[in-house]
Every structure is written in C-alpha cells, then in structure tokens.
Amino acid sequence: MKLLYFAWLKTKIGIAEEEVSPPPEVRDVAALIDWLKGRGPAYAEALANDAVVKVAVNQEFARRDAPLAAGDEVALFPPVTGG
Amino acid sequence: MTIRVQREDFDPAAEVAALTAGDRSIGGVVSFLGLVRDMAGDRPIDAMTLEHYPGMTERTLAEIEAEAQRRWPLAATLIVHRYGRLEPGDRIVLVATASAHRQAAFDACNFLIDWLKTQAPFWKLEEGPAGARWVEAKDGDDDAAARWSDTAGKAAE
Numbered sequence: 254m255k256l257l258y259f260a261w262l263k264t265k266i267g268i269a270e271e272e273v274s275p276p277p278e279v280r281d282v283a284a285l286i287d288w289l290k291g292r293g294p295a296y297a298e299a300l301a302n303d304a305v306v307k308v309a310v311n312q313e314f315a316r317r318d319a320p321l322a323a324g325d326e327v328a329l330f331p332p333v334t335g336g
Numbered sequence: 337m338t339i340r341v342q343r344e345d346f347d348p349a350a351e352v353a354a355l356t357a358g359d360r361s362i363g364g365v366v367s368f369l370g371l372v373r374d375m376a377g378d379r380p381i382d383a384m385t386l387e388h389y390p391g392m393t394e395r396t397l398a399e400i401e402a403e404a405q406r407r408w409p410l411a412a413t414l415i416v417h418r419y420g421r422l423e424p425g426d427r428i429v430l431v432a433t434a435s436a437h438r439q440a441a442f443d444a445c446n447f448l449i450d451w452l453k454t455q456a457p458f459w460k461l462e463e464g465p466a467g468a469r470w471v472e473a474k475d476g477d478d479d480a481a482a483r484w485s486d487t488a489g490k491a492a493e
Contacts, residue, residue: 259389260459261470309457312392328389328457332473335386335417335458336370336429336449 254323256289258299259330262306265299274323282308283317285327300329307332337405337413339397341388343420348430355412356434362411364438366445368431374424376471382463386419386428389457393417400451404433407447408440415448417458447484454481 257270279288286303289296300306308315309328321327338355340346348369356362372384397415404413412434422428431452433444460471 257389259457260387260461264470309389309392312389312395314455328392330389330457331459331470333454333457334460334471334473335388335456336453336477 254321255326257326257328259328261331262299262329266295275321279321281317281321282310282315282319282327285321286317286329289329305331337401338415339394339401340416341390341393341397342416342418345418345427346416346430348427351414351416351430352432355414355432359411359434361436362434363436364441365432365434366438366441367433368429368445368449369427370429370449372422372424372426372428376462376464379462379464379466381424382465383421383423384428384463385421385461387459387461388417388419392457396456397452400448400455403451404444404448408433408435408444410435410440410444413444413448415452417452417456419458450477450480450484453477 254273254275255270256273258266258268263269275285275288279285286300286306290300307330310319310321311326348367352365352367356365374381401413401415404410410433414430414432416430418428431445431448433441433448435441454477461468462471
C-alpha cells in the first residue's frame, strides 16, 4: 500500500510518501489511521487530532469506513486551501 | 473544457480569447482571476507556496467541471491553477465560463471557484516575517460551496 502525505502532515511525519504493509486487521481508513498512530511519535503527533485529517483512496475522497486493499494509494492531508 | 495545473504564469486575456475562438454561439464570458495578497489577516506575506496532489488535482477539477456542465448550458470552461512559490500580486488561478447568455456563465464561474476551493487538493504555505505557516481552511469557504448543493439540478430544469 502506498501512502502519501501533504502539507503539514508531510512536515510533521517527515516524509512525502512511503510503502507500507499493514496487518490484515487494517481493513478500512479508520483502522489505518489508528495503526499509523502506533508507528512512532511523529505519526502520533501528526494524527493526534485526526478529525481534521482528510483521506483519499486511489485519488478519491474517502470516508473513515472506506475499505482498503493492498495495492491502494492512500493520501492523508489537511483540509484543502487552494483557489 | 480545459484544465491545466502548472508552475508557469498565464496570460488571462489570451486564455479567454482562446476559450471563445471560433464559437459564435457564445454571448458571454465570465472569468475569475485569483491573486496572491500581501496580507493574511493582519500578518504581512512575503510569499506563498502552493502544494498539490498531482493526479488527484486534475481528476477533481475534471469532476467539478463536469458538474458545472451538468448544471448549466456552457459552451466552454477553463480552469488554470498554478503551484509552486508565488509572491504577492502573482496570479494563482483563472476560472472562465462561456455561455450563450450571461446568467449561466456567472453562476457556473461562481460555482467552479467555490467548489475548487473546498475540493481540489491544493494547500498554501504562507511565508512572512514571523516564519512559514500552512493556511487553515475557512468555514466561509465551506459555506460558500454548500450554497450550491441546494440548487443541484435546478438550473438544468
């Protein structure tokens, strides 16, 4: 699974993207975020207030109950501020 | 139906001219040009860096544009959005809509920029004397986008 981070999530976690292989019980977006929080202090801090974190799965906005598969591209980012 | 996400500057007059070239059914064009301000509230801004999500950005803009096409009778639409480091006064975004009559063009242009601001994956990093900070999303932008959800489909009826 490919993870992408943008804006302050990228700054706080310290990388723009990574390949991960979460355990099989990580079946949806909510579970992925919980699993990421346990990967280290930078993740825990970046995702502390995960209510403000938006998620896209395969480049489409996804809810917390959206299912995940091994080959997915999952992006985590703050609310958008373009225009 | 043009979407471009680019680092380079653009010429608004040339973009609008190209949008309408050869289509004599067009009676009105409305364009919105977004610029970098020199102030963010009461803080001076030296520069702004726009980050985006390549791939999802183009895809989202295409979806927003398709939604505008469904709602209003548009002859042509254009969205150009820049990324990278910009300075106050620089152009950020151009949205233009062309239609036989002005009202569809006005409404569609308004809709496109409202939805773009709340859905397209762009993020702004402001740099000023106090350092750099990521711009936070404004509730007002969500409100502006939400007002269009009530009118879904009405314009097409």
